[in-house]
Amino acid sequence: MTERAIHIDQCVVRIRRASGWSWGANPDALVRAATRALPALLARQVPALLSVDGPGVVTVPELRLTIPIALEDLAGVGESDTLGSLHGPLARLDERLSAALAASIGAAAITADPQQQEPESSEPRTGTPGRSIASASPIAPIVTLLARWTAAGHLLDTIRRLSDPVAESWRRALERELAPVVREEASILADAATSEILERVASASLGPDQAWLAIVASLVGDPVRPGSVERSIEVASQHVAPGDLVASGATRVATSEGESLAERAMGRSEPEPAASATLIDPDRTSPSLGWHATDELEIACALPFLALFPLARAGWLAALDAAVTAAGARDVLPGLATALAYKLLAPPIRGWRRTSGASTAAAAFAGLAMAPPDSVLHRLSALDAHLAEPLEATVRTALVAGHTRGSPFVIQAAGDGYHLLDGEGLFALAWSARPHELATELDELVLVPAASASPELLDRLELANVRFVTDAPATRGEPWRELPGGLCTNDTHTPADQLTASARRLDELATLAGELDAELSRRPGLPLATTGVVERALTLGAALALGDLSWTLFREREVATPVLALHRFADLGATVTFGAEVVRVRLPLGRRHADLFAHRYTGEVHDVPWFDGRVVEICGG
Numbered sequence: 001m002t003e004r005a006i007h008i009d010q011c012v013v014r015i016r017r018a019s020g021w022s023w024g025a026n027p028d029a030l031v032r033a034a035t036r037a038l039p040a041l042l043a044r045q046v047p048a049l050l051s052v053d054g055p056g057v058v059t060v061p062e063l064r065l066t067i068p069i070a071l072e073d074l075a076g077v078g079e080s081d082t083l084g085s086l087h088g089p090l091a092r093l094d095e096r097l098s099a100a101l102a103a104s105i106g107a108a109a110i111t112a113d114p115q116q117q118e119p120e121s122s123e124p125r126t127g128t129p130g131r132s133i134a135s136a137s138p139i140a141p142i143v144t145l146l147a148r149w150t151a152a153g154h155l156l157d158t159i160r161r162l163s164d165p166v167a168e169s170w171r172r173a174l175e176r177e178l179a180p181v182v183r184e185e186a187s188i189l190a191d192a193a194t195s196e197i198l199e200r201v202a203s204a205s206l207g208p209d210q211a212w213l214a215i216v217a218s219l220v221g222d223p224v225r226p227g228s229v230e231r232s233i234e235v236a237s238q239h240v241a242p243g244d245l246v247a248s249g250a251t252r253v254a255t256s257e258g259e260s261l262a263e264r265a266m267g268r269s270e271p272e273p274a275a276s277a278t279l280i281d282p283d284r285t286s287p288s289l290g291w292h293a294t295d296e297l298e299i300a301c302a303l304p305f306l307a308l309f310p311l312a313r314a315g316w317l318a319a320l321d322a323a324v325t326a327a328g329a330r331d332v333l334p335g336l337a338t339a340l341a342y343k344l345l346a347p348p349i350r351g352w353r354r355t356s357g358a359s360t361a362a363a364a365f366a367g368l369a370m371a372p373p374d375s376v377l378h379r380l381s382a383l384d385a386h387l388a389e390p391l392e393a394t395v396r397t398a399l400v401a402g403h404t405r406g407s408p409f410v411i412q413a414a415g416d417g418y419h420l421l422d423g424e425g426l427f428a429l430a431w432s433a434r435p436h437e438l439a440t441e442l443d444e445l446v447l448v449p450a451a452s453a454s455p456e457l458l459d460r461l462e463l464a465n466v467r468f469v470t471d472a473p474a475t476r477g478e479p480w481r482e483l484p485g486g487l488c489t490n491d492t493h494t495p496a497d498q499l500t501a502s503a504r505r506l507d508e509l510a511t512l513a514g515e516l517d518a519e520l521s522r523r524p525g526l527p528l529a530t531t532g533v534v535e536r537a538l539t540l541g542a543a544l545a546l547g548d549l550s551w552t553l554f555r556e557r558e559v560a561t562p563v564l565a566l567h568r569f570a571d572l573g574a575t576v577t578f579g580a581e582v583v584r585v586r587l588p589l590g591r592r593h594a595d596l597f598a599h600r601y602t603g604e605v606h607d608v609p610w611f612d613g614r615v616v617e618i619c620g621g
Contacts (some may be wrong), residue, residue, distance in 0.1 A: 006433070007234055007300055010126050011039070011042075013031075013035055013038060015034055015074075016312075016313050022186075023071075023600075024071050026061050026075075028238070029075065030071075030074050030075065033074055033075065033077045034074065034077075037077045037093060038097070040098065041093065041094050041097050043355065044094065045097065045098060045101055045179075055178075061210075065097070065101060066100055066147075066151055067093070067097055067100045068151055068152045068153070068294075068538075069096055073087075073092055073093065073274040076088060076089030077093055077273075085245060087206065087329070088455070092178075093471065094571075096151070098152055099452065103234070119243070132229075137171055138173075138325065139325065141318065141321035141322040141325045141609070142174060142316060142322045142325055142326055143174075143220065143364055144175060144320075144321075144322070145315070145318045145319060146213065146216065146217035146220065146321040147220055148315055148318060149217060149236050149315075149397075150218055152315075154397045154401070155217055155218065156201070156204045156206070156214060157397060158298040158393050158397045159210050159213055159214050159217075159395065160206060160210065161389065161393035162210060162213075162389050162390065162393060163385060163389060164209060164210070165385065166206060166326075166385055166386055166389045166390070167210045167212075169326045169327060169386060170213055170326045171209045171213060173325065173326045173328075173448070174216065174233060175237075178450060183272050189225050190307070190469045194219065194235065197219060198215065198239055201214045201215050202217070203217065203612055206365070208358040209240075211240050212236045212237070215232070215235060215236035215240065215263055215327070216232045217232075219231070219232035219235060219236070227468075233338040241433050247552040248526065250301065250579075259558050268534050277406070277481055296576070297360075297575070297576045297578075298454075298573065298575055299360055299361040299574055299575075299576055300346075300358075300360070300361055300571070300573050301344075301357070301358075301361050301513035301572065301573065301574075302344070302361075302567070302569070302573060302574035302585060302587060303344045303345070303359065303565075303569045303570065303572065304341040304365040305365060305541070305574065305585045305616065306544070306545075306569065306596070306601060306618070307340075307344060308543035308608060308616055308618075309545075309548075309600075309601055309605060310544060310545045310548035311541060311544070311595065312605050312606070312607070312608075313398075313548075314389060314395065314544060314548075315397075315398065316394050316398075317609060318394075318607065319390040319391050320333075320336070320390075321388040321609040322390060323387045323389075323391065324336075326386070327383060327387065331388075331439050332380055332383065333609050333610040334367060334368050334372070335366070335376060335377055335380050335616075336380060336387075336538075336610075337360045337365055337610045338365070338366040338368065338372055338377060338525075339364035339380060339525030339526050339534075339535075339538055340365075340525060340538050340541060340542065341358075341362035342354070342358065342362055342523060342524065342525045343520060343523050343524075343538055343539060343541075344542055344545070344546070344566070344571065345357075345358040345361055346360060346523075346524070347522040347523045348523075349378070351522075352374075352527065354371070354374075356549045359371040359537070364576045367578070367583070367610055367611055367612075368453055370492050374527040374529075377526050377527060378526055378527050380534055381526050381532040381533075381535065383533065383534050384533050385533055387533075387537065388533040388537035391537040391540070391541060392430060392536075392540060395428075395430070395540045395541065395544050396429050396430050398544070399422060399427050399544070400429065400442065402427075403422055403424070403442075403444075404424055405444075407423055408445040408469075408502050409421065409423060409429075409439055409442060409445070409446045409447070410447045410448075410449070410513055411422050411435050411438065411439070411446055411447070411448050411457075412449065412452055412463075412510065412513040412514065413451065413452040413454060414517045415521070416433060417431055417433040417514065418431070418438065418457075419431050419517065420435070420439060421509075423447065423509055425550070425555070425560055425561070426509070426512055426513060426547060426561045426562060427543070427544065427547040427548075427562075428539075428543040428547070428562075430540070431536050431539075431540065434460075435457055435461070435528060437584075439461075439464075439466045440464050440465070440466060442465075445467050445468070445491070445494075445499070445502055446461065446466055446467065446468045446469075446504075447468070447470070447503055447506050447509060448469070448470040449470070449471065449472075449506060449509075449510035450470065450471045450473075450506075451510065451515075451544075452510075453470040453471075455475060455478070458470065458478075458480070458490070462490050467491040467494075468491075469483070469487055469488070469489045469491070469499055469503040469506070470487065470488060470489070470506075471485075471486055471487055471503075471506055471507070472488070473486070476615055483499055483500055485500060485503075486502055487500065487503055487506075493554035508559075512559075515561075515564050516543065516561065516562055519563050519566055520539050520542060523542075525538040525542075526538070534562065546562035547560075547561075547562045547565075549565040549569070549601070550562055550564045550565035550568075551599075551600050552601070553565070553596070568592075569592065572588075572592055573588065574587050574588075577612075579616065580614075581614060582614060582615050582616075583611055583614050583616045584619065585617065585618045585619070586619055586620065586621040587602075587619070588620070589620050589621070591604045596618075601618070602618045602619055602620065603618065603619075604616065604618075605617075
C-alpha cells in the first residue's frame with residue numbers, strides 16, 4: 001500500500017484586517033506570531049486530512065485559507081511559550097484553522113476532479129492567464145463566499161438580509177450545477193454535528209431558500225465534520241422543501257420578458273461599438289488607442305485601485321463575484337467596475353459629461369481598452385436586488401463588526417430615503433426608505449439632525465424601540481424628554497449628561513454627512529439611475545473604501561471622514577501596466593505613498609472578479 005502524504009510546494013501567510021480600524025501597538029509581533037504558530041498547527045491537521053478516503057493523487061493548484069481571529073488572540077499566540085499544549089488563544093486559532101481548512105477543501109472539492117488530472121508535461125500550459133482550476137468552476141464564487149461568511153461567524157446574520165428571490169437564485173445556481181440526487185427512500189443519517197447545525201438554522205427564523213443556503217454553508221465549513229458540497233446540498237434538500245427546480249443549462253435568472261438579467265442589463269438587442277467592450281489583451285495591440293496593452297498607461301487618479309484593499313478585506317469583491325455568478329451576469333463585471341470607479345473619480349462636467357482623465361482611469365480600473373458609454377452603464381441598473389442585496393449585506397456586516405460599542409449612529413436624509421452612518425469615521429452602513437428598520441438590530445443610540453428629524457421619522461423610531469437624540473425642537477403633544485442644549489430624546493433611562501455627551505458632535509456630524517452625500521451624488525456611477533438600488537450599492541461600496549482609507553491614514557492627525565480621502569487622493573496619479581499574470585499600479589514616490597506603504601495600502605490584491613485571475617499589485621516607483 002502506498003503511503004499517503006500531502007506535499008505543499010509553497011505557503012504564503014498574509015495578515016489582513018477584516019474589521020476594526022487598528023493593528024495594535026506592535027504589528028510586527030502579529031506577523032511573527034502567525035509565522036511561528038501556523039506551520040505547527042497546520043502539521044497537526046495533516047493526519048486528519050490523510051485519514052479521509054479518496055483517490056491516490058489529487059492536485060490543487062492553489063488552496064487559500066481565510067482564518068478569522070481577534071487581534072488580542074493573535075497577540076496572545078505570540079506570547080505562548082510552547083506549541084505543545086493547546087489552550088487559550090492557541091486553541092482558538094487551531095479551531096479556526098480547522099474550520100478554514102474544511103471550508104476551503106470543500107470549495108476545492110467541486111473543482112478538482114482526481115479522475116481527470118492532467119499528466120505532468122514540460123509543455124507550457126495555455127488558457128486564461130492566472131486562471132486556476134478552483135476559479136474555473138461556475139459556482140466557486142458562491143461556495144467561497146458562503147464559506148467565508150461561515151468562517152467569520154456572520155453566516156446567519158448576513159443570509160437573513162437576502163430577500164427570498166435572491167436566496168432562491170443562489171440556491172438554483174448551486175442545484176443546477178451539482179444536480180443533487182435527493183434520496184426519498186431513506187434519509188441521510190445525521191451525526192451530532194449535523195443535527196446541531198440543523199437545529200441552529202431552524203431556530204434562526206429564515207425563509208426556505210435562506211435556510212437551505214445556511215445549511216449548505218454550515219456543513220461545508222463545519223470544523224467538526226466537514227462535508228463535500230454535494231453532500232451538503234443533499235442534506236439541505238432533504239430538510240428544506242425544495243423550490244421549483246430549473247432545467248440544467250447556463251445559470252439564468254428570468255425576468256418578466258423571459259430574458260436573463262445579463263441580457264437585459266447589457267442590451268443584447270442594441271449592440272454597442274466593439275471598442276466599448278474590448279478587454280485588454282496583453283498579446284495584441286489596440287489600434288483604436290494607439291498603445292500596446294503591455295506598455296505603460298498613465299492615469300490621473302489611482303483612488304479606485306486603492307479602494308480594492310478595503311473592498312477585498314470586507315468581502316465586498318467576493319460578494320460581487322458571487323452575486324453576478326448567481327444572476328448569470330458575469331459579463332457585466334467590467335461595466336460594474338467602471339461604474340464603481342466613477343464613484344471615486346472627478347465628477348462629470350455639468351453633471352453628465354465625463355472628463356477624459358476620469359474615463360481613462362475608469363477603463364484601466366475595469367481592464368477595458370475604452371470605457372463603456374453611459375448608455376451601456378445605464379442598463380446595469382436592471383440587475384436590481386440580485387446584485388445590490390449581497391453587496392449591501394456585506395457592507396453592513398463588515399461595519400457592524402468593526403463598530404465601537406457605545407459610539408452613536410447617525411441617520412441622515414439622502415435623496416428619497418435615509419443613510420445610516422457610524423458616528424465614528426462616518427462609515428455608511430446602509431440606505432433605506434424605511435429608516436426605522438435601519439437601526440433596529442443595532443441596539444445603539446441614534447443621532448437625528450434637525451434637518452432629517454421629521455415627526456413621522458421620530459414616531460417610527462419610537463415604535464421600533466430605537467433610542468434617539470435630536471436637536472429638532474419638540475412639537476406640541478410629543479412625549480420626548482428634554483435635554484440641555486436644546487436636545488430631546490425618547491430615552492427615559494440613560495442619564496442626561498451621558499446622552500448630551502454622546503450628542504456633542506451632532507451638528508458637526510450632520511454637516512459632514514451632508515458633505516458626503518453631496519460628493520457621492522455628484523459622482524453617478526450609473527447615469528440617470530442615481531436613486532436605483534444598484535447605484536446605491538455602488539455608493540455604499542465607495543463610501544466603505546473611502547471611510548477605511550481615511551480612518552486608517554488620518555484619524556490620529558485630524559477628523560477622518562470619507563470626503564477627506566476623496567479630496568486628498570483626487571490627484572494621485574499612477575502608471576498602470578497590464579501583464580499576463582499581474583496588473584501593476586505604480587504610484588509616485590512621496591509623502592502620500594509613504595503613508596500608504598506604512599499603513600499597508602500597498603501590496604497585492606487577489607481575486608478581483610473582473611481581472612480574470614490576475615493579481616493587482618500596487619507599489620511605488
